[in-house]
Amino acid sequence: MKVLYVFEEIDAGERHQLLGMVDHGLDVRVICDPAAKYQDDLRRAGITVEHIQWGGRIDREAIARVRAIVLHEKPALVHVFVKIALSNVIRAIRDLPPKLVAYRGIVGNLHWLNPSSRRSFLNRRVDAIICVCEAIRQDLLANRFLGWRVPMEKVVTIHKGHYADFWRKPPLRLSDYGVPGDGPVIGCVAQMRKRKGIPALIHALEQLENPRARLVLVGDVADREVARCIRQSPARDRIHQLGWQDDASRIAGAFDIFVLPALRREGLPRAVIEAMCQNVPPVVTRAGGSPELVEDGVSGLVVPPGDADALAGALGSLLSNPEARRRMGQAAEQRIRECFTPERTVRETLALYEKLTGWRPAQAAPALAQQG
Structure with a gap:
């Protein structure tokens, strides 16, 4: 299965996760900032890296680039790790088939009356939200206004692992x-x-x-x-x-x-x-x-x-x-x-991917993620 990952910066935990996904047979593509760390590690693992600098929550040039990449690569799933990219990706793939997963790394600051929130994490186009801790998940589930709420089945806690x-x-x-x-x-x-x-x-x-x-x-x-x-x-x-x-x-x-x-x-x-x-x-x-x-x-x-x-x-x-x-x-x-290993992060993320797409991962190959 092909997955497109969208970042601005890339931290060590995300590096470990991406390499672990390759170990399990995913065909990984990455969009990130030109200055993002660990790009050489990703390329050595066979990951294609594209560069986009996000100019804002509505960046028409970036939206067109993402749409062109998705139309060409045809990923089954797009996984977005940064809010400024999420609103652009939603616009880029609004009518396209890939499932959309968003990563949420902070508690609060989302409001149903805030247009920025409704264009990102609270948007219906988002199929799943991965919360880096349970406190974020509980905050999202408690975030209600009139009849608006985030469905419980859309929100999952997956701790980011580190070696x-x-x-x-x-x-x-x-x-x-x-x-x-x-x-x-x-x-x-x-x-x-x-x-x-x-x-x-x-x-x-x-x-x-x-x-x-x-x-x-x-x-x-x-x-x-x-x-x-x-x-x-x-x-x-x-x-x-x-x-x-x-x-x-x-x-x-x-x-x-x-x-x-x-x-x-x-x-x-x-x-x-x-x-x-x-x-x-x-x-x-x-x-x-x-x-x-x-x-x-x-x-x-x-x-x-x-x-x-x-x-x-x-x-x-x-x-x-x-x-x-x-x-x-x-x-x-x-x-x-x-308790906070990259292997656990990868395993739980793959379980979510399987739930969304039906794709089943292969057995892990030798752990590329631990190298370096």
Whole structure:
């Protein structure tokens, strides 16, 4: 069966999934941004890659390109991984045969009265929506207005899998980024929007009994409150902002504790997965899919969102107990290795494809997805 996958960027989990689909006999075609990662890996596996840069939710040139590709390739199914592409693909194949699968990676921000939502995920042309965590699925099912709703049979949860060994690279030295090595390091990797809850993390740092604990923030800052909190914090000399870093995952591998203090709308946060793969114990909030990743008290700690006191308590308990950090770090890596595998993602996605098209996958060939 031929499947056309539509991306903007391609992340490591999607790379693993695409190569796994080839292993199971799918004839895979990919549309992505010209600068997307992992294209050489895809081509080596025999995957044809086309380039489209999405100019907006209604990009007439892109719509014509997609329609021409679908008419020529005749895929049985089109699987779209990015919202900006989804509205264009819907227009491109509105009257064509392929089944349409959409990927949803974030909670909320869909409304039946919003034309953008009705032209994308809430559009009837979408045959199935894959939710990267159960929290997203439940949010979609609860999204109702008058008689409008998403049918339950259209929505499925499939966690995006990662190979733990893919992220197990030597951690970078924090001293190279100006972080002194005189105490334990609490770290966060995120695009720091308001919903990421960074001010609560700063207030939690201030409450810690350990005066040598440092906080490292990696990522672009889009919340002005972060700068204000740092400026006014009595712990400001122990807070280090590294900005966006290409090697963020290797920096996270050097943390003693990884924290994602999100307030809402999380999907299945990749930064948490990357840290867990490197034996770094995570502290997360009950926001979106984070509690689906982390078993509270086993592979990390889970606290209420926006609660600086609870966050400080969780961080303090791990800082004072190196053995607990070691044990939870090992359990975190084991959880990703056993429960969030690309093989499981591929298997569950193929089951959905079979339901939509009747096509049955072949036995997997030697695992191309694990190479590299």
